[in-house]
Amino acid sequence: MTDLQLFNSLTRSLETFEPVHPGEARVYSCGPTVYNYQHIGNMRAYVFADTLGRVLQWKGYKLTHVINITDVGHLTSDADEGEDKMERMAARENKSAWEIAKFYQQDFERDLARLNVQTKQHPRATEYVEAMIAWGQRIAEKHCYELDSGLYFDVSTVEDYGRLARAVTDDGEGRIDTVEGKRNAADFAIWRKTPAGETRQMEWDSPWGRGAPGWHLECSVMGEALLGFPFDIHTGGIDHREIHHPNEIAQNQAYCCTNGLDDARNSGAKIWMHNNFLVERSGKMSKSAGEFLRLQLLVDKGYHPLAYRLMCLQAHYRSELEFSWEGLEAALTRLKRMVMAVETLKSRHAEPVSASMEPSEISLQTEGWTLKQVQGDEWGSLLGAFHQQFHDGISSDLNTSIGLNALEAVLGARKADVGKKLEAIAAMDAVLGLDLLSVSRADLRIRPASAAIEESEIEDALARRKAARAEKDFAASDAIRDELAAKGVEVMDGDQLGWEWKLA
Numbered sequence: 001m002t003d004l005q006l007f008n009s010l011t012r013s014l015e016t017f018e019p020v021h022p023g024e025a026r027v028y029s030c031g032p033t034v035y036n037y038q039h040i041g042n043m044r045a046y047v048f049a050d051t052l053g054r055v056l057q058w059k060g061y062k063l064t065h066v067i068n069i070t071d072v073g074h075l076t077s078d079a080d081e082g083e084d085k086m087e088r089m090a091a092r093e094n095k096s097a098w099e100i101a102k103f104y105q106q107d108f109e110r111d112l113a114r115l116n117v118q119t120k121q122h123p124r125a126t127e128y129v130e131a132m133i134a135w136g137q138r139i140a141e142k143h144c145y146e147l148d149s150g151l152y153f154d155v156s157t158v159e160d161y162g163r164l165a166r167a168v169t170d171d172g173e174g175r176i177d178t179v180e181g182k183r184n185a186a187d188f189a190i191w192r193k194t195p196a197g198e199t200r201q202m203e204w205d206s207p208w209g210r211g212a213p214g215w216h217l218e219c220s221v222m223g224e225a226l227l228g229f230p231f232d233i234h235t236g237g238i239d240h241r242e243i244h245h246p247n248e249i250a251q252n253q254a255y256c257c258t259n260g261l262d263d264a265r266n267s268g269a270k271i272w273m274h275n276n277f278l279v280e281r282s283g284k285m286s287k288s289a290g291e292f293l294r295l296q297l298l299v300d301k302g303y304h305p306l307a308y309r310l311m312c313l314q315a316h317y318r319s320e321l322e323f324s325w326e327g328l329e330a331a332l333t334r335l336k337r338m339v340m341a342v343e344t345l346k347s348r349h350a351e352p353v354s355a356s357m358e359p360s361e362i363s364l365q366t367e368g369w370t371l372k373q374v375q376g377d378e379w380g381s382l383l384g385a386f387h388q389q390f391h392d393g394i395s396s397d398l399n400t401s402i403g404l405n406a407l408e409a410v411l412g413a414r415k416a417d418v419g420k421k422l423e424a425i426a427a428m429d430a431v432l433g434l435d436l437l438s439v440s441r442a443d444l445r446i447r448p449a450s451a452a453i454e455e456s457e458i459e460d461a462l463a464r465r466k467a468a469r470a471e472k473d474f475a476a477s478d479a480i481r482d483e484l485a486a487k488g489v490e491v492m493d494g495d496q497l498g499w500e501w502k503l504a
């Protein structure tokens with residue numbers, strides 16, 4: 001089997017994945033702060049983490065994947081300043097912070113499902129406050145100090161602070177020292193006391209007074225509680241490489257009484273992986289400026305969410321990806337071509353190929369097949385070569401772009417057996433998560449929410465038009481076409497992709 005090579009941000013190098021627990025893979029992904037909708041940039045982080053999880057399953061590991069939900073403690077700046085994001089939104093929307101969290105968590109989970117992100121493990125930070133307090137108590141004496149505003153972590157008490165960011169302790173990006181009395185500019189809050197005379201919606205008693213936990217603490221605590229230290233892989237967006245993850249690592253070192261980071265396991269995880277950003281032409285993606293690019297907006301404009309998943313997979317996760325509507329449309333067209341090719345194969349194949357196979361089941365099959373095909377097995381050398389290309393690409397730090405090319409090569413392999421092609425596609429799609437065996441061409445039709453016409457009406461009109469044309473009544477056929485055009489429907493005769501019609 002080809003070794004799985006992954007880029008570890010901690011060492012800034014490719015490393016061979018070797019599980020901490022034989023046969024298992026444990027992955028923690030920093031999840032959303034549920035004070036607002038997620039933009040599609042945020043969702044890129046979960047498509048990446050999900051693809052990683054699928055690859056690990058495909059390689060035969062039993063996967064545990066956690067995406068936490070930050071429902072408390074995140075200030076408007078990652079560097080411990082500003083207002084509490086949850087409470088600020090609660091005030092703005094005139095709801096409780098708990099209601100805000102619940103609403104936006106549900107919206108996030110709906111987007112995860114629409115993008116085929118598999119994991120259902122989304123624990124909330126507020127469920128772990130007791131554990132956070134216990135953690136604080138364990139590290140307080142050696143690593144923390146108290147100020148009027150809270151309990152702070154002294155970053156000079158651990159070795160190699162900031163190595164992940166390649167930053168020098170007192171000089172990290174964005175670390176403006178606004179809290180009076182901090183020993184080092186990079187010190188951060190473990191516990192934030194509620195100011196005297198005030199009440200927060202989310203607050204708890206602690207040895208350091210009533211208040212709320214710091215944001216960085218939650219991921220340390222939940223990672224340890226759910227996966228145990230050291231676990232295999234910690235993921236997040238590239239912004240987390242600078243502040244959030246170095247702070248998590250410092251807490252983990254303090255908690256485990258380990259020191260320097262020459263041994264990556266001392267950081268709490270063996271491998272730290274970061275996806276690069278999705279950007280807009282105008283720059284960084286934002287929830288406040290410009291068009292708020294939510295997955296729902298894409299759906300409202302008529303795009304199938306999996307076109308966005310494909311758009312993400314076309315780029316390497318470590319490269320910046322620029323979003324454009326043209327790019328999304330091109331991804332949709334590519335997806336459509338694949339789905340059309342699969343539909344044709346399915347129509348030529350008698351036995352259905354299961355689309356619901358777990359990636360691990362498929363892994364066993366494909367692994368077996370790869371080995372067999374090397375010996376000139378029944379899957380055939382042509383498909384075998386494409387499968388090997390897929391395997392090598394994906395194993396090389398998740399090169400999904402090579403994986404997609406290999407999949408398309410299978411689809412285009414004329415001489416190969418139809419059933420075997422479908423099996424190979426099922427196996428590859430278990431990794432890519434594009435639902436190629438179950439999504440239909442009709443599902444991918446562009447359907448803007450604003451369309452003024454029902455699809456059944458379009459289909460009826462097209463059926464009438466077909467009948468008119470069969471009777472060579474071209475005047476009637478043209479009239480129906482014009483009728484549809486007036487309602488914003490473009491009839492696409494002879495379209496190569498078989499769209500048949502499109503809503504303008």
Ligand code: AMP
Pocket residue numbers: 030031032033040041042043044045235236237238239240275276277278279285
């Ligand atoms: P947040 O809710 O801000 O904590 O972000 C959730 C996740 O999305 C984190 O892993 C961020 O690093 C990641 N992220 C934020 N913005 C982007 C972006 N434009 N592209 C890709 N990932 C992002």
Ligand code: ZN
Pocket residue numbers: 029030031219244
């Ligand atoms: Zn986190």
